[in-house]
Amino acid sequence: MQDYLDILESTSILFKAYREIIFLLDQGYPKRTTLNFVANRYSLKSNLRNILNRSAFSENEAIRINSLVLKSTVQLMNKILYIDAYNQLVTFFSLIMNEPLIISRDGLYRDIFSSIHPKEKFAIDENLIQVYIEGLKKLEPKQVIFYLDAQKSHSRIHKYLIESKLQQLGVSGSAICLKSVDKQLKQIENDIILTHDSIILLTGKITFDFTHWYHQGFKKDIYPTYFPLNFQNITWRDFNENF
DSSP states (O other), X not given: OHHHHHHHHTHHHHHHHHHHHHHHHHTTOOHHHHHHHHHHHTTOOHHHHHHHXXXXXXXXXXXXXXXXXXXXXXXXXXXXEEEEHHHHHHHHHHHHTTOOEEEOTTSOEEEOHHHHOTTOOOOOOHHHHHHHHHHHHHTOOSEEEEEEETTSTTHHHHHHHHHHHHHXXXXXXXXXXXXXXXXXXXXXXXXXXXXXOHHHHXXXXXXXXXXXXXXXXXXXXXXXXXXXXXXXXXXXXXXXXXX
């Protein structure tokens, strides 16, 4: 966790850089150029740049994404749920394993696993998959379909584990390995997609923040309710220093 301690020590600079980034984004500047400009100004390391990339959006984008997030589990009952598997599993498992999460400007929970453990791969095992699917079952969906990136190592094993647990727990669904998960998700119309990928969500896809819901309902007393890296309510309008 040394990398996380280093991040926390840089929180003041991180939030300062974040305010500058969202100010520029709100003026219409492109995200990649803005992120590189501000990150270079503060000589930020790659792990801090990654956090800023995952947390910062223009105000219009943040409002747009938040408006697409279903607020009631009733809206998921008897619906088909398409799941951006690795995107969702790493975030959910971060919660289960008490790894740090961030709350982005759009209000979604996102993991920062790669920023904290840059040399590690997240271990997806049978027990964690079971906990995730048990949570899905509480939503009473009609069917759940996991999309896995075929190029990821062990994706075929994960497909087998997911489908085995779906059958074992009596949840209708399947797991599919694809060359391009993003492309497939963008083609889905009307159904609900579980993803935190802003590129997909900004095409107008309806989503549900499963990790947020699970935290509030089942892990609130275990996982810290205080997020040191909560970017949702930070605004450049209360930032008095000159850029």
